[in-house]
Amino acid sequence: MRDFLNSLAAAGELLVVDREVDPRFELAAMTRRFQDTTDHGVVFTRVRGTKIPVATNLYTTRRRLNQLLGAPADGFCARWIQLLEEAGRWRQAATAQERRPEDLITGALHELPAITYHAKDGGPYFTSAIYLARDPQTGVPNLSFHRSMIINDGELRVRLGTTHDLAKYQRQAEEQGRPLEAALLIGVGPEIFLAAAASLPTDWDELALAAAVRGSPVPTYAARTVDLEIPASAQCVIEGRFLPKERRTEGPFGEFLGYYVPAGDNHVFEITDCYWRSDAIAHSILCGSREDLCVLEAVYGAKTYRHLKDRVPGIIDVSCAPAFMNTTIKMRPQYEGHARQAILAAFSADLDYNRAVFAVDEDVDITDMNEVMWAFLTRGRVDTRTMVLHDIPGFYRDPHKDFWGRIGIDATKPFGREAEFERKTVPGVDGVDMTSGVRRADPDLVARLRCGE
Numbered sequence: 001m002r003d004f005l006n007s008l009a010a011a012g013e014l015l016v017v018d019r020e021v022d023p024r025f026e027l028a029a030m031t032r033r034f035q036d037t038t039d040h041g042v043v044f045t046r047v048r049g050t051k052i053p054v055a056t057n058l059y060t061t062r063r064r065l066n067q068l069l070g071a072p073a074d075g076f077c078a079r080w081i082q083l084l085e086e087a088g089r090w091r092q093a094a095t096a097q098e099r100r101p102e103d104l105i106t107g108a109l110h111e112l113p114a115i116t117y118h119a120k121d122g123g124p125y126f127t128s129a130i131y132l133a134r135d136p137q138t139g140v141p142n143l144s145f146h147r148s149m150i151i152n153d154g155e156l157r158v159r160l161g162t163t164h165d166l167a168k169y170q171r172q173a174e175e176q177g178r179p180l181e182a183a184l185l186i187g188v189g190p191e192i193f194l195a196a197a198a199s200l201p202t203d204w205d206e207l208a209l210a211a212a213v214r215g216s217p218v219p220t221y222a223a224r225t226v227d228l229e230i231p232a233s234a235q236c237v238i239e240g241r242f243l244p245k246e247r248r249t250e251g252p253f254g255e256f257l258g259y260y261v262p263a264g265d266n267h268v269f270e271i272t273d274c275y276w277r278s279d280a281i282a283h284s285i286l287c288g289s290r291e292d293l294c295v296l297e298a299v300y301g302a303k304t305y306r307h308l309k310d311r312v313p314g315i316i317d318v319s320c321a322p323a324f325m326n327t328t329i330k331m332r333p334q335y336e337g338h339a340r341q342a343i344l345a346a347f348s349a350d351l352d353y354n355r356a357v358f359a360v361d362e363d364v365d366i367t368d369m370n371e372v373m374w375a376f377l378t379r380g381r382v383d384t385r386t387m388v389l390h391d392i393p394g395f396y397r398d399p400h401k402d403f404w405g406r407i408g409i410d411a412t413k414p415f416g417r418e419a420e421f422e423r424k425t426v427p428g429v430d431g432v433d434m435t436s437g438v439r440r441a442d443p444d445l446v447a448r449l450r451c452g453e
């Protein structure tokens with residue numbers, strides 16, 4: 001985490017807020033405003049009610065994810081698939097246990113940053129919350145994100161999506177009338193963050209993916225009150241257990257689609273221990289923001305990429321921006337109608353989320369829907385390049401069928417006429433000096449502007 005922040009600072013991509021900010025709305029409001037103008041990381045050094053600084057806006061661009069994986073500009077998906085394969089080889093040696101750090105500070109939950117984000121949220125939440133737990137039957141560890149509502153020093157309430165591995169583990173434990181032990185990690189190294197976003201087969205250990213990303217076993221230490229190995233990069237750790245046959249009110253919460261999920265009966269996490277590193281930096285994610293979605297768009301895109309690679313030639317990269325309800329395929333069309341076949345294949349890669357599928361040429365930025373729409377609107381007819389598929393169910397949480405139907409859009413150049421659509425360029429854009437002799441204008445500058453002065 002520290003190395004990652006240092007690398008952002010060295011690249012001039014880390015901002016610092018030194019004034020005291022209120023964790024109730026003000027921190028989220030500033031995060032929103034920063035995101036309007038920059039993808040730089042932000043560290044809030046003084047958050048009221050806690051001594052722990054809070055970082056946000058860290059995983060905001062595909063470029064940054066590519067850097068973390070050592071992938072070229074158009075290569076996120078290919079590199080991710082390669083790492084998933086490598087993870088198989090790390091499965092037997094994913095972690096290396098070390099001594100527990102001596103600088104751990106034991107404290108109470110209310111000393112951690114408790115951030116309230118949206119107007120109607122039911123309370124403060126941990127949004128970068130990564131749960132580590134073990135399959136009760138096989139003992140295989142799992143990492144996954146599950147936002148957690150802060151109730152008091154002894155209790156969190158957590159919504160476990162029914163399809164997620166953690167929910168499966170909890171159900172298994174519950175059937176035996178037992179609690180499920182888990183540890184909540186807040187602020188982790190990038191390899192743990194990325195691995196937690198991955199959805200691997202249930203019998204796979206996401207820590208093996210983290211090891212593949214770092215190229216070495218993940219250093220861990222023994223947890224204090226539960227039978228788990230804590231990744232040493234974790235800044236703040238909350239140990240505890242999900243209570244069996246116990247559900248309490250959680251929510252409302254403003255979640256990734258941009259709306260509130262109403263309050264509902266959800267899981268109860270009883271806290272047995274809470275500690276942090278003496279130099280801890282916590283991580284806050286504004287749900288549904290670029291930081292939240294960028295990772296999911298990339299990882300879901302990689303799933304579609306893998307599906308397409310086996311079926312259609314010429315696929316370069318895939319993104320699920322925006323909000324992973326969309327899929328955009330970057331490809332090199334090789335024959336007339338090729339892009340439509342890719343679109344058709346992409347619909348079956350994921351039955352929930354890819355409501356719209358676009359295919360674009362190599363020169364289009366697939367993480368920017370303005371570019372994708374520009375390509376669609378400038379490279380051919382809008383009527384004959386649009387396919388509408390009626391009455392197909394989508395996203396599971398959909399009682400009114402709002403997510404039914406699919407749309408496919410071929411935004412590639414007309415086949416055989418590619419040369420007519422060469423993008424214009426301005427020479428020197430990448431290397432031009434943007435700092436020397438450049439300054440902000442004083443209010444009276446315009447009046448003083450003279451020829452030759």
Ligand SMILES: Cc1cc2nc3c(=O)[nH]c(=O)nc-3n(C[C@H](O)[C@H](O)[C@H](O)COP(=O)(O)O)c2cc1C
Pocket residue numbers: 127142143144145146147159160161163164165166196197198199200285291292295296
């Ligand atoms: C930044 C981020 C936040 C997320 N927040 C939640 C969440 O609050 N609740 C949830 O059920 N899933 C959330 N997810 C999705 C899943 O936790 C995540 O995709 C994970 O891979 C599921 O892992 P699993 O396949 O081991 O169950 C989030 C994913 C990311 C990347």
Ligand SMILES: [Mn+2]
Pocket residue numbers: 142143144165198199200201202206
């Ligand atoms: Mn999993």
